Amino acid sequence: QQQVRQSPQSLTVWEGETAILNCSYEDSTFDYFPWYWQFPRESPALLIAIRPVSNKKEDGRFTIFFNKREKKLSLHITDSQPGDSATYFCAASDRGSALGRLHFGAGTQLIVIP
Amino acid sequence: GPKVLQIPSHQIIDMGQMVTLNCDPVSNHLYFYWYKQILGQQMEFLVNFYNGKVMEKSKLFKDQFSVERPDGSYFTLKIQPTALEDSAVYFCASGGTDSGNTLYFGEGSRLIVV
Numbered sequence: 001q002q003q004v005r006q007s008p009q010s011l012t013v014w015e016g017e018t019a020i021l022n023c024s025y026e027d028s029t030f031d032y033f034p035w036y037w038q039f040p041r042e043s044p045a046l047l048i049a050i051r052p053v054s055n056k057k058e059d060g061r062f063t064i065f066f067n068k069r070e071k072k073l074s075l076h077i078t079d080s081q082p083g084d085s086a087t088y089f090c091a092a093s094d095r096g097s098a099l100g101r102l103h104f105g106a107g108t109q110l111i112v113i114p
Numbered sequence: 115g116p117k118v119l120q121i122p123s124h125q126i127i128d129m130g131q132m133v134t135l136n137c138d139p140v141s142n143h144l145y146f147y148w149y150k151q152i153l154g155q156q157m158e159f160l161v162n163f164y165n166g167k168v169m170e171k172s173k174l175f176k177d178q179f180s181v182e183r184p185d186g187s188y189f190t191l192k193i194q195p196t197a198l199e200d201s202a203v204y205f206c207a208s209g210g211t212d213s214g215n216t217l218y219f220g221e222g223s224r225l226i227v228v
Contacts, residue, residue, distance in 0.1 A: 010132070023190045034216070036219075041221070043205070043219040043220055043221040043222065044219045045115075046156070046216050046217070051215075089157070099146070101162060101170060101172075102159065103159070104149075104156040105156055106155060106156040106159070107156060
């Protein structure tokens with residue numbers, strides 16, 4: 001059973017537009033939701049993360065919106081830039097410690113056209 | 115930022131042979147992980163390791179898999195014997211108590227079993 005689902009699988013936007021990446025999860029005990037991004041031939045890297053105590057987390061052009069009741073979250077990238085082109089992974093963890101294993105979604109490949 | 119190094123970056127091996135994947139985690143990190151990613155799919159948790167012990171493993175962590183970190187050297191994943199379905203990219207990650215749930219990933223070791 002897939003614990004974390006992402007949509008769309010692939011997304012293309014023009015430079016300057018807002019890209020919206022969706023994520024949903026199964027386990028209501030998940031309490032930490034990081035988004036990782038991965039550029040070709042590079043390692044996944046933490047982009048931004050949120051905990052259920054808040055329903056929004058903002059960092060520059062990147063914002064996570066979180067809906068605990070529906071077990072959904074989304075990553076909004078405003079003023080998209082070609083350098084944002086990457087694969088974005090939504091993940092979830094059910095422990096507050098570093099021992100928590102991450103459950104990853106299958107990823108959304110974002111392409112930003114200049 | 116902090117770097118996790120993985121050696122080799124890729125390896126082709128005959129089915130049935132043994133392979134060892136090496137990981138040099140971020141210094142001072144205490145928690146170590148292996149994830150497996152089959153082409154086009156999400157990363158899936160294999161195992162986490164702390165204080166010299168396996169803390170948790172998934173059903174993907176078959177009996178043929180083993181991990182160790184002898185004397186603070188490389189954190190290794192050994193597969194003996196290898197099977198065709200072991201072909202994947204294996205990502206090592208490490209985390210420290212000061213980084214909460216943040217995991218730092220290596221660039222992966224691409225294993226091809228023929």
